[in-house]
Amino acid sequence: METGKRVTKRRAETRQRLLEAALAVFAEEGFGRSTVEQVCDRAGYTRGAFYSNFASLDELFLAMWERRSAELVTGMRTTFDGLADTELADVRSVVERLLPAIPLDDVWYRVSAEFTAHALRNPGLRRVLTAREETIADAAVPYLVALLGRIGRAVPDPAALGQALIAVHDGTATQCLLEPDNPTVWHRRTDLAVRVVTAYSTETGGKP
Structure with a gap:
């Protein structure tokens, strides 16, 4: 069973990777044309991971x-x-x-x-x-x-x-x-x- 500390660390790492992926996607595609799916694909996560961190x-x-x-x-x-x-x-x-x-x-x-x-x-x-x-x-x-x-x-x-x-x-x-x-x-x-x-x-x- 994962401890709260590990969960918190993993969550922080997930947010960090999503933020980095989003910056790259926004810069390449334009904010208005970017999608959650594109950000998830770039970060290597599912939509569930995205929505557990951002609305x-x-x-x-x-x-x-x-x-x-x-x-x-x-x-x-x-x-x-x-x-x-x-x-x-x-x-x-x-x-x-x-x-x-x-x-x-x-x-x-x-x-x-x-x-x-x-x-x-x-x-x-x-x-x-x-x-x-x-x-x-x-x-x-x-x-x-x-x-x-x-x-x-x-x-x-x-x-x-x-x-x-x-x-x-x-x-x-x-x-x-x-x-x-x-x-x-x-x-x-x-x-x-x-x-x-x-x-x-x-x-x-x-x-x-």
Whole structure:
């Protein structure tokens, strides 16, 4: 007889394989054309295994989004901790060190863009997706605020800065992914982020 610990471990492994399989299927087929059967075939499981973990493809995607968000916040935290002894001169120096912690992934972009379009047609999903984006911003912006404090800048409205930076990220992602080898679009992404951070922060009268 299996112990509860083994069952829990096996269930976690099943969810992990389903999530990985779904990402591949969504990226290849498109979210709207993907089916539970395709995900199960890719993962090597039955429909029963799928439905014992997720009620629908929508729920699976949201679990995927949550995992991705956690990875993003962890990356931000790791980058922030690594800058503890780094000299920061200005807004650009802060932005140039934090942007790499928010990677642009072609596969994830294709999948998330399609699901966002799907969510826009579903009020319930739209609310969930909005809440999750706010959660990411709420978790990530404090690291940026702390780094800006080290160069003598304050952020009067962190929530507004978070929304603005999400807009910068989403707006420049397409250009950067379409022309990954064009340094100009990447430089412009950094320039735009610097301008936005500068606009949403104020000088405090000197470094602390």
